[in-house]
Amino acid sequence: MTVEQKQVYDTIMNRVDDKKPGLFFLYGYGGTGKTYIWRSLVETIRSRGEIVIVVASSGIAALLIPGGRTAHSRFNIPIVIHESLSCTITQDSDLATLIARAKLIICDEATIQCFISTALKLLIMHSGTFYEPIIMADWISPLEEKMGTYVLEAKVISGSNINQKVFIPRLSLVPSDKKIPFNFQRRQFPLALSFAMTINKS
Numbered sequence: 369m370t371v372e373q374k375q376v377y378d379t380i381m382n383r384v385d386d387k388k389p390g391l392f393f394l395y396g397y398g399g400t401g402k403t404y405i406w407r408s409l410v411e412t413i414r415s416r417g418e419i420v421i422v423v424a425s426s427g428i429a430a431l432l433i434p435g436g437r438t439a440h441s442r443f444n445i446p447i448v449i450h451e452s453l454s455c456t457i458t459q460d461s462d463l464a465t466l467i468a469r470a471k472l473i474i475c476d477e478a479t480i481q482c483f484i485s486t487a488l489k490l491l492i493m494h495s496g497t498f499y500e501p502i503i504m505a506d507w508i509s510p511l512e513e514k515m516g517t518y519v520l521e522a523k524v525i526s527g528s529n530i531n532q533k534v535f536i537p538r539l540s541l542v543p544s545d546k547k548i549p550f551n552f553q554r555r556q557f558p559l560a561l562s563f564a565m566t567i568n569k570s
């Protein structure tokens with residue numbers, strides 16, 4: 369490993385060994401060895417007989433790490449996105465147990481959807497039992513600033529308002545999904561998930 373890779377590896381492994389919660393974002397140019405770090409972490413932790421969950425936002429990216437799955441498949445993330453979106457993981461299911469026992473969750477090539485779905489939903493659903501580190505690699509998101517309970521602080525990353533800070537409050541929203549036979553209201557952030565992909569290969 370390079371000095372930089374070793375530093376990342378040690379930081380994450382120390383957190384795993386200390387049994388403390390943690391959320392790490394790793395980003396870098398294509399081909400700089402991010403997946404190499406994931407593979408090393410996976411080998412180390414699995415060689416101890418412990419659980420690492422590896423997901424990626426696409427099937428191709430998931431194939432690059434042993435045992436990798438798409439985030440949608442692993443965490444039952446619905447394909448059709450609507451306001452009342454939630455992963456269908458019940459608290460006493462095998463999947464919930466697997467997640468709670470995992471020492472580490474790696475999300476490679478993570479998009480904003482991967483971040484929101486994997487980190488927030490799981491942390492909310494399993495708060496109290498789910499304390500192990502989650503890694504998000506190659507995070508692509510306009511939410512670069514702070515995430516509060518009632519307001520998000522974000523920075524615009526493209527267009528005419530680039531670099532401007534914005535505050536997004538929680539609003540009362542009524543789901544428009546026609547499959548729901550009644551109307552109800554939820555206070556939530558008025559955000560739509562979006563996708564972007566950049567390819568920067570040497």
Ligand SMILES: Nc1ncnc2c1ncn2[C@@H]1O[C@H](COP(=O)(O)OP(=O)(O)OP(=O)(O)O)[C@@H](O)[C@H]1O
Pocket residue numbers: 369370373396397398399400401402403404405
């Ligand atoms: N420390 C290292 N020693 C030897 N080979 C390495 C090392 N780090 C990375 N590599 C090799 O460099 C190549 C690119 O690394 P890797 O796929 O991990 O990059 P990446 O940052 O994940 O790329 P991408 O952003 O495209 O997913 C791979 O063939 C990998 O095996």
